[in-house]
Amino acid sequence: MRPVRSFPRLSPAERRVWNAYPTGAWVDLRTGDPEEDDPARGAGWGPDRTVRAEVLAALLRGARQAAQGGTAGLRLAGARVTGPLDLSDATLTGKLHLLNCHLAGAVSLNDATAVGVRFRGCDLERVRATRCTVKGLLDFDGSTVHAGIRLDNAEVNGQLRLSRMRLSAPGERLKPGANWMVDTRRTISLEEARERRLDQVRHALWAGGLTVTGATFMRDTHVTGGLRLIGAKLRSGIYLQGSVVTATGPHAVTADMLECGSAEFSAGFTATGTIRMRGARVGGTLSFSDATLKAPGRVLHLSHAQVDEVILTPESIEGEVNLGYSRIGVLLDRPDAYPGGVHLNGLVYEALRGPWSVAERLSWASRDPDGYRPQPYEQLAAWYRRIGHEPDARRVLLAKQRDRRGTLRPAGRAWGGLLDLVVGYGYRPWLAALWAVVLLTAGTVAFGAVPPVKIDPEEVRVFQPFTYTLDLLVPVSVFEQRGAWDPVGWTRWLAWTLIVSGWILATALISGAARVLRPGPAA
Secondary structure: OOOHHHOOOOOHHHHHHHHHHHHOOEEEOOOOOOOOOOHHHHHHOOHHHEEEHHHHHHHHHHHOOOOOOOOOEEEEEOOEEEOOEEOOOOEOOOEEEEEOOEEOOOEEOOOOEEOOEEEEOOEEOOEEOOOOEEOOOEEOOOOEEOOOEEOOOOEEOOOEEOOOOEEEOOOOOOOOOOOEEOOOOOEEOHHHHHHHHHHHHHEEEEOOOOEEOOOEEOOOOEEEOEEEOOOOEEOOOEEOOOOEEEEEEEEEEEOOOOEEOOEEOOOOOEEEEEEEOOOOEEEEEEEOOOOEEEEEEEEEEOOOOEEEEEEEOOOEEEEEEEOOOOEEEEEEEOHHHOOOOEEOOOOEEEEEEOOOOHHHHHHHHOOOOOOOOHHHHHHHHHHHHHOOOHHHHHHHHHHHHHHHHOOOOHHHHHHHHHHHHHHHHHOOOHHHHHHHHHHHHHHHHHHHHOOOEEOOOOOOOOOOHHHHHHHHHOOOOOOOOOOOEEOOOOHHHHHHHHHHHHHHHHHHHHHHHHHHHOOOOOO
16 A cells, blocks of 8 residues: 555545545535536635545555455545546556546546546546546546547447537647647648647547447537547447537548447437448447438438438438448438438348338439439339339339430430330330320321222222221231222321331330340349
C-alpha cells in the first residue's frame, strides 16, 4: 500500500475519498439543493467539494489496496475534480463511479484496463479512451461532454451507455499564427493543421473500430457534431431512439463497415446531415421509423450493405437515398420515403412491404439520378413473379423497355415505339389481335363497297371481301386471293397498306415473343 504521505496535504474532502476507497463506499459531497448541485455550475464549488484528479488517479492506480473482505472502488458524488484525470496505460484496481461531478480537465483512459467505468450526470470537458478495455459497464448516462469522446479501437465487454447526454464535437482551439508538430516531425502551418484535424473536429463521438459485446444505448441524446462508427462491432445493437444529431460537417453518422445486431434510428430520432452506412452488416432490423432525416444532398447512404430488415418509414425526410448494391431481406417503406432521387441499381431484396401500388413502385424504380438502369426493373419484376403476380411483372418489364427507349438512337427509338404501339414489346400481344381486327374490318367494308376486278376473266371465282382482306394481311398468301383480284382506284392504297401492316404485325410479334421468351431475372 502506498503511504498517505504521497499526498501530505489532503483536503478534508480528499481525505474522505482516500479513506473510503478500500471498501468502495460512497462519498457524497452534494448539498441536496438540485440547483446548487448542478454539475454545470461545478466551477464555482468551494474547497469543501474540490478533489484533485491526481488523488483519484493515484487511488485507481493502486495507492491503496482493497480492505480485507471488501472490494475497492472509487464512488464519488457531487465533487469538483480539478486537473486532468490521467489513467492512460493503467490497470484500474477498482471500479470508477462518478455521479454529478464536474471535471474541468480531460479524462484520459487511453490503453487502460478497467472493470467498470461510470460517469453519470457529470459535466466533463473531454474523454479520451482509445484502445481501452472495460470488462463491464462503460456509462456516461445523463452527462455533458463539451469536446467529444474518443473510443476508437476500444473494447467494452458489457454495455455502453450514452443516453440522455449532451455531447459536442471538439472546437478548433488553434490560435492564429500557431504551428503544430505532427508525427513526421516537421512543422506544418495553421491552415494545414486545420485541414488535417477537420474530420476529427466534426465528430463528437470518435469510435472507429469500437467493440461492444452488450447493447449500445444512446437514447434521447443531443449531439452537436457527427458520430463516427467506422468498422465498429456492436454485437447486441445500437439504439438511438429520440436522439438528435446535428452535424457540423456533411455527415451526422459515419458508420461504414459497421457490424451490429440491430440499429434503431427511430421513435423521434433526428439527424441533420448524411447517415452513411456503406458496407454495413446488420443482423436484425435497421429502423428509421418516425425519424426526421435531413441533408442538403444524400440523406441516407446504405450501399453495399447486408441487412435482414430495413424499416424506412420516417416522419419526414429530405434528400437522396442510396440503396445500391445492398442485400436486404425485407424492405418496409412508403412512397414518401424517397422525396429526392433513389439509387437502386444492384439492390437485391427478398420481400417488399408497405402501402404501394404497382404504379408507385414503377416510379420508384425509375428515379435513379444517374438515369436508366435495367436491374431495378428486373429485380422488381422477379419479386412480383415470386409472389404470383405475373401481370404486374409484365407491366414492370414493359416499363423497363419504355424507359430504355429513351437511351437509344433515333432509329432504335422509332422501332421501339412501333413495337410498343403494336404489341407492347411482346408483353401485350393482344394489341396485335386488336390491330388485326381493326384492319380486317376496314378492309372488309372497303372492298365490299368497291370490289376489285378479276385478273383472269375466264376463271370462275366468287369474291369474298373478308377472305381477300385476310389474305392481304397474311405475309404469305394462304387463300390465293391477292393474285386473283386486282384492287381499283383508291382501294389500291388500302391494299398496299394492309400488306405492309401484315409484315409489321408479324415482325413485331416475332420480335416481342423473342423478348418475352428470353431468360429473365431469377425469381
